[in-house]
Amino acid sequence: MSRPLRRTRGDLISTALIAAVSVVAVGGVWLTAPIRESELRPAESEFVTAAPMETVPTALAETWSADAGVLPGVPRPLVIDGLVVSHDAHTVRALDPADGTEVWSYTRDLPLCSLGAAWGRVVTTWRAANGCGDVVSIDAGTGQYHRTRSAVSPDEVVAVNSNDRVGTVGAERLELWRSDLVRTVEYGKVEGIQEPHLQPHPGCRLTSALTRSELLAVTEVCGDGTWLRFQEATPEQSREPEIRSSVELDSPTAYLVAVGESGAAVIDDAEIVSYSDEGTELHRLGVTSPAVEEQELPYAPVT
Template identity: 30%
Template sequence: MSERRDAAPDEDPARHVPAEPEQTSNGDEPETTAAIGTEDVLDAEPVPTVATEPPLGGKRARRSPWNRPRDRVFAAAIVVAVAVTGVVIGVNSDNAATVAQVAATVPPALPLAPAEVPGSLTELWRAPSSATPVPIGEANSVVTADKGEVLGRDPLTGAVRWRYARDLELCTVALAGIKVDAVYRKETGCSEVTQLDTGTGRRTAQRNGDAELGTRLVVDGSHVTTTGKKLLNTWRDDLVKSMEYGEVPAVVQPNKQPRSGCTYGTVAAASGKIGVIERCPGDPADRFTVYRATNDEADEPKVDYSTVLAGKNAKVVAMSGDLALIVLPEQKLLVIYGADGVQKSAYPLDLPAADIAQDPVGGIMATAWTAQGVYWFTGSKTMAFSRDDLTPRWTLNNAVGPGVTFGDQLVVPIQGGLAVLDEMTGTTIRTVGVDRRGYSGPVRLASVGPVLLEQRGTTLAALK
């Protein structure tokens, strides 16, 4: 689907409970102090009667041509036809199928996370959230997303504070800074995007785009990139498109893209740059390309470098600054590339072949970041890397997801619970049991205040 507009303001007359104030032109919504359901009547001076002159300087006015009965009937028919047309359009429009219920106030502050992970954790609540690959906890709120509905919840109770729903299926939802980007499916792609304030659910931006089915969002600072096999789209944090890479739907000028006929594997981003594994006709192996998130023209990528790798089925695990960490399954190597596209170092990789045989769903490797490290869940192990230079640190066997910090400690999900680890050495400090009610698949973690969040497949669980 071709691009129709960038970061369109909120124009739809969606049903708001409570009602949303009108947005400004940049998508922000001004605060209002008027109470819902009340009327503010101002006292005013009486309007003086203004003397009027007879029309046409005292001459008798010309008789209106619409004074005859048949003319008035005809005019009334036009009004009715226009009104009916408006109702039909409204009932069948996307706007009529949107429900937006915003929070009346910002959520209250939460207690701080404990300095040390508690010795036991109890499930507070759980909810369906099939559209969030990773738990979303931000602004003293938790966001769940399922089917066509995005909900802001109280982290401690799970109570719904705000709701945004459409009669479309969600493709994916991700946290981008302090906002939530919700991508909806329409027709053959994931083309409808709404940005919501995490704390209140107020819409801050909307756009139409060209993301493919199965897309995921790669978030890097002030940019978000949609993954895909043929096309990558990058938006600014206000959802204005800043770059297209690949098969652009509506080509204005040809030959602006660096190559044609390629398909894309995994995608990563850092420091305003996007890295992608390409599989292109004529190349003997996979290609790794790094390009800028912005340029003067959004359909003309500025490529920093593009290099053919040593093997096929490669994957970009993570990027940090000018560095990129690449997996070469055929060579059983982890390779670090520098800003010039030249290999800086390589490390042996000891993983089951099944862990890296296929590209991950959505084209994003299962990684998590802390202030000190990068953690990659391979499918059977969690590997730790330095955040600064991406060099390997340690590996934890029998993990079920990457690690995050909770309070001041690193926690990694394992079968039956959590492992609390020394972040630099990987030494296990202790383990904490968690009852996942029979679920044994991958687990993604996040936290908000004293609450630890677990994404277990299509379900989100809150622990404390």
């Protein structure tokens, strides 16, 4: 019979040192984790949306108001599942539309970059060391955490939003995510390229983006001109965009103003021009309005 193993004093010291190092490592991760510097105040109970009105009101009157910060890509109040979502530099709040009372709130010590909504959730993007790549989705009705993601992103982005996807676009890069915040497509500049030649138009400056269903449309200024690109919102590989068609535009200030499931419209030299996703021009209408001619780019209107 072999002799039983015996613990020596040296074994105990080694074990204690390993345990101490592990505790310090875990504590360091916890102390430096961005999500730690946040405060989520969920709803006391799940919010129930009021029944829709059965008749059209004959007049409207203000019943309450709330401060709202200025956020690129959010040109009007964000409404989801009957809640009004307001925001300032560091806080997102869901408000009861009946009286403006706070249902839930989420605060971080990071600047808010963009704000979107889909799938019954509010998707918030925050500026951290990796740019505007710290993403948190919150259930709209309960105010509870749903998903998070973190990736390298530009420092300045605007939201790209539809019923099916949420993402961000900056001058150099665009990303779309599905409901679990897994990326479905990246377009533009890629940090730490693992496989070269996957991006079809590197080095271009993105000026606008819109998505609807399985269609993603972008405008960009490249060395060979200004282009409207139609592409798949869910390519086979998220790192390799699949372009349906490209349309050369007249002006470097052209940008998207609307998108459908099979086409999009751009404002281009005081004209709104619509195209099919095959690149065929469908209609052209002259317009003159500072509201559409003096937008900051990149631009992602809510449609």
